[in-house]
């Protein structure tokens with residue numbers, strides 16, 4: 001690499017010397033009416049062609065090498081970014097600045113790394129070319145050398161300044177460009193296509209996108225105008241300097257102080273040097289700009305995995321304990337999604353004994369899902385304590401905890417991959433175990449429809465890719481429940497598992513769930529209170545607090561909020577049955 005750069009660097013100055021000799025020898029032949037040795041002209045011509053070919057060969061090899069390097073770096077950069085985003089605390093995803101940073105860290109970084117790696121070598125190449133060309137020029141006339149130095153200085157300074165400006169602009173414009181992209185995704189997305197048509201949102205969204213796009217484009221355009229005006233200024237000054245110099249050199253020629261070959265070589269050198277200076281200037285500005293932007297990538301990769309509040313106890317990591325005696329204990333839990341943000345959970349205390357079936361009920365926004373996410377250790381910046389068999393959750397590493405807990409979230413993931421992968425992701429190391437897979441799908445009530453799909457468990461689900469089969473909302477939910485069963489964990493959490501299920505499937509789910517979860521601790525969030533009557537413990541939540549807890553019978557006797565909610569739902573059924 002270094003060798004090829006050095007050879008590449010020397011080619012222009014050798015070309016100049018050859019040009020001079022070639023032109024002078026042609027001139028000599030003309031002046032002697034063809035009486036001189038012609039072969040020398042062919043010799044120089046061949047040398048010049050050879051140099052040109054060598055130049056192209058090196059350029060081609062460098063381009064291929066760069067493409068290869070870029071692929072490898074692209075892979076490495078993306079691997080590191082997704083390696084980070086997939087393990088980093090969920091709390092980061094609540095923060096829009098995190099997304100801005102993620103976008104800056106991801107976009108075009110592999111290209112930058114390649115440029116940063118190539119940059120110093122390319123710079124060395126340009127500097128050698130520049131120095132040798134100036135050296136050759138000075139041997140023709142000192143003034144030519146001085147002009148070239150002047151030609152170089154200005155663009156270098158201006159381009160470094162432009163690099164800095166571009167970085168500041170990109171940083172400032174990232175939130176805006178993300179918003180522009182967001183509207184585009186809404187307008188192009190499959191998930192939003194139905195509603196956009198239903199509510200006739202096209203014009204409104206296009207208008208919003210247009211406004212943001214225009215304001216973004218305006219910012220970018222004003223930057224381009226400014227930078228191109230600077231560049232135009234530099235080019236103008238360079239052109240004037242070159243013309244003055246050429247005029248001077250012509251004048252020297254008339255005084256017989258320069259040969260025609262030297263004149264040609266100097267003219268060629270000016271053109272050449274403009275290119276070299278521009279390359280040096282661009283290298284400096286891109287090295288500077290890239291170093292600033294790569295800082296974003298480095299900072300991103302250095303994010304700590306958890307956002308730890310100062311009062312969080314530091315301690316050694318502990319393995320997940322066997323759930324035999326104390327179970328799960330929550331003591332005076334308080335939680336906000338954002339620092340100094342609204343308190344979402346407050347004064348939450350309860351205990352779940354091993355093997356108990358727990359139901360969490362309450363109105364929308366009461367904090368049920370948030371409580372479950374805290375129990376899962378997905379958010380750890382809470383106050384108070386959560387312990388598993390007296391072991392503080394904050395001391396149990398996330399991966400260790402997840403090995404023992406299975407969950408179906410309200411907004412469960414729909415992987416547009418095969419049915420096997422959708423279920424097998426519950427415990428990916430058992431992905432190929434057909435017996436386990438079928439057993440889990442039977443428990444989740446998905447086996448009957450999966451076995452009728454075109455390629456059964458190997459059918460691609462969803463419509464994003466060719467050959468995929470779309471499922472109904474309830475079928476997707478059954479797949480998610482099967483995934484949870486496939487995990488075969490000690491603790492199972494279901495967040496509104498029956499939301500998309502038909503009444504038969506719902507009744508079936510509760511029955512199967514009760515049978516299959518014997519000996520396991522289960523926590524189920526539900527708005528359908530008839531599904532909670534057999535729970536060992538019902539937690540009733542309101543505005544982030546637990547306002548009642550006990551069994552169905554105890555809560556009915558209490559005649560409080562739970563009893564009211566239950567009676568209203570029961571009345572609804574009776575009313576419907578009578579009418």
Ligand SMILES: Nc1ncnc2c1ncn2[C@@H]1O[C@H](COP(=O)(O)OP(=O)(O)OP(=O)(O)O)[C@@H](O)[C@H]1O
Nearest residue numbers: 094337344362363364365366367368369370371410
């Ligand atoms: N990621 C989040 N960032 C900030 N606030 C959130 C986030 N998720 C939920 N909240 C807020 O926390 C509160 C409780 O939400 P949560 O989803 O826990 O309620 P829920 O009882 O499960 O409601 P539902 O019955 O509607 O599912 C709500 O006010 C909601 O706005």
